Amino acid sequence: MDQPGLLVHQTVVATDGRVVAIGPAATARVPAGARVIDGRGKTLMPGLIDAHVHLRSADVPAYLASGVLTVRNMWGHDGIIRLQADIAAGRVTGPTIYSLSPGLDASPATWPFTQFVDDPTRADSVVAAQQAAGWTTLKIYWRLSAAAFDSIVASARRRHLRYAGHVPAAVPIQHALAAGMESIEHYTGYDRAVSRSGDGGTFGWADADTARFAALVDATVQSGTWNCPTMAINTMLAAKQGAEAQQRVVQNRRMFTRALHEHGALLVAGTDAGIDLTAPGTSMLDELKEFVASGFTNREALRLATVEPGRLLRVPQLGTVTVGAPAELLLLNGNPAEDLGTLRNPAGILLHGAWIDSLELARGSEHPAALPP
Ligand SMILES: [Zn+2]
Numbered sequence: 001m002d003q004p005g006l007l008v009h010q011t012v013v014a015t016d017g018r019v020v021a022i023g024p025a026a027t028a029r030v031p032a033g034a035r036v037i038d039g040r041g042k043t044l045m046p047g048l049i050d051a052h053v054h055l056r057s058a059d060v061p062a063y064l065a066s067g068v069l070t071v072r073n074m075w076g077h078d079g080i081i082r083l084q085a086d087i088a089a090g091r092v093t094g095p096t097i098y099s100l101s102p103g104l105d106a107s108p109a110t111w112p113f114t115q116f117v118d119d120p121t122r123a124d125s126v127v128a129a130q131q132a133a134g135w136t137t138l139k140i141y142w143r144l145s146a147a148a149f150d151s152i153v154a155s156a157r158r159r160h161l162r163y164a165g166h167v168p169a170a171v172p173i174q175h176a177l178a179a180g181m182e183s184i185e186h187y188t189g190y191d192r193a194v195s196r197s198g199d200g201g202t203f204g205w206a207d208a209d210t211a212r213f214a215a216l217v218d219a220t221v222q223s224g225t226w227n228c229p230t231m232a233i234n235t236m237l238a239a240k241q242g243a244e245a246q247q248r249v250v251q252n253r254r255m256f257t258r259a260l261h262e263h264g265a266l267l268v269a270g271t272d273a274g275i276d277l278t279a280p281g282t283s284m285l286d287e288l289k290e291f292v293a294s295g296f297t298n299r300e301a302l303r304l305a306t307v308e309p310g311r312l313l314r315v316p317q318l319g320t321v322t323v324g325a326p327a328e329l330l331l332l333n334g335n336p337a338e339d340l341g342t343l344r345n346p347a348g349i350l351l352h353g354a355w356i357d358s359l360e361l362a363r364g365s366e367h368p369a370a371l372p373p
Pocket of ligand 1: 272
């Protein structure tokens, strides 16, 4: 995913969770005792990264069965830390987890584990507590006052923490972009800015004034802020407004996404799986198809689930198959640049030193305990 085209007839050697050699199959030197996977007729690509999930341990096998080998968990809590530890120690076979902190929000809580910043003067102590707990990226949530948002940003900057999430309803999108949010989820903030009525959420996109897109795209590119638009779940949510309004929501968001892409804004693919709307794992294919419907090539869409979130997460070479990259690899029966549908049934995955074939992946989806540790 780091360069155009395909490398054909290659042998890839991985040791201790890293890719250590790539070369022509005819001349490659395979270490003695290595387990050899025959990839003839197949395509090897980096494991998929879902840039917006709410990870539940019961969903772990479903991610793997769809080739999602890394997740960005959007709301931290102790259970995530335990799961990270279990996966790192090999007690559980699961995706590599990067997680934001619990959400910083104002009362009343929308989700459990909310860290309240009702009073802006409390922001620094709440931010300090997240840092002490080991979180490096703060999750910003929607009820925060403008003053609380600014206080959190000031504290995070002093402490060299990153901050991402929802643009609070009280904060204009231009202000959030200028404030250095690392990523914005679901196009929060943009919705109210494009809406003729000033509505948020899907309602904002239903009556969008597309003439306002250009200035917002420019501000986004200037800011260097990432966007994770969670397209597929948004289409589901917009259904409540009726088929005709839903169609306008979908078309306007796709047009905005295409404009961001054409001007070089930073985008990643995320599904919001884990809140009982989009399915863990399989919904990544739905999300990629949304980007294709927005005007991306298959390959451009695949970048949003591999190398681009690797950059967002600041993990060197994550989302590529290159020497030194994490050996989180997906072997497919076809070429996903030609047919994204080939992602549906991976031939197998290489993850944390274990090769898991399609049969084991399917068994794991039905009986999580059946996955090899
Ligand atoms: Zn979410």
